[in-house]
Amino acid sequence: MYYDAVTNQHGLPFDPFKAIVAPRPIGWISSLDSTGRINLAPYSYFNAFSNRPNIVGFSTQGRKDSIANIEETREFVCNLATMNLMKEMNSTSASLPHGHDEMAHAGLTAAPGVSVSVPRVAESPAALECVYLQTVDLFDKDGKPANAWLVLGQVTGVYIDDAIIEDGIVNITKARPVSRLGYQDYAVIDEVFQLVRPGS
Numbered sequence: 441m442y443y444d445a446v447t448n449q450h451g452l453p454f455d456p457f458k459a460i461v462a463p464r465p466i467g468w469i470s471s472l473d474s475t476g477r478i479n480l481a482p483y484s485y486f487n488a489f490s491n492r493p494n495i496v497g498f499s500t501q502g503r504k505d506s507i508a509n510i511e512e513t514r515e516f517v518c519n520l521a522t523m524n525l526m527k528e529m530n531s532t533s534a535s536l537p538h539g540h541d542e543m544a545h546a547g548l549t550a551a552p553g554v555s556v557s558v559p560r561v562a563e564s565p566a567a568l569e570c571v572y573l574q575t576v577d578l579f580d581k582d583g584k585p586a587n588a589w590l591v592l593g594q595v596t597g598v599y600i601d602d603a604i605i606e607d608g609i610v611n612i613t614k615a616r617p618v619s620r621l622g623y624q625d626y627a628v629i630d631e632v633f634q635l636v637r638p639g640s
């Protein structure tokens with residue numbers, strides 16, 4: 441099949457776009473508002489964009505609490521969403537009133553940040569502390585606002601639970617991160633394989 445993505449005439453019961461851009465890592469974003477109240481929410485329009493400096497970003501569909509907090513306090517943390525935290529991760533996606541602490545709501549513990557004042561999720565085996573860099577306003581090809589914003593941050597500190605480090609290497613199958621697919625589907629990393637680039 442082929443369809444026109446501008447008019448989105450796919451003829452299928454559900455939009456297949458996100459099922460193709462899959463798997464998408466989940467940035468489980470913690471932030472603080474200007475009064476120090478914790479916010480936590482999952483974003484699967486999330487990825488890394490640069491090595492040195494380490495730059496990561498997520499996109500928000502509509503202006504939600506995370507972007508508002510981050511633009512205000514200029515810091516955030518991306519926590520690794522793992523299989524054993526699925527229920528908690530999902531519960532932090534509920535639309536709670538601004539200022540309501542989703543970390544506490546999900547029964548999670550806040551561990552203090554080191555390079556930022558935003559706490560990480562103590563139960564998560566890895567976290568990227570970030571300083572806000574910029575927001576990219578997204579527009580369509582005709583210049584119409586997409587009602588979506590890409591928030592970029594530089595990683596200033598990395599937490600890794602020593603339990604997932606084996607022989608100096610992060611054994612990601614010990615962390616079992618979950619990623620988002622299309623529809624209501626998720627995938628878990630339980631198995632990895634190696635492939636060496638030509639010439640290396």
Ligand SMILES: Cc1cc2nc3c(=O)[nH]c(=O)nc-3n(C[C@H](O)[C@H](O)[C@H](O)COP(=O)(O)O)c2cc1C
Nearest residue numbers: 481482483484485499500501504505506533534535
């Ligand atoms: C796995 C998962 C991934 C999500 N990814 C996104 C995303 O990429 N962009 C977005 O705007 N909302 C996404 N959401 C919905 C937000 O988590 C939800 O709107 C949340 O309430 C936003 O919280 P905030 O207002 O505290 O930032 C996702 C939800 C789930 C469960």
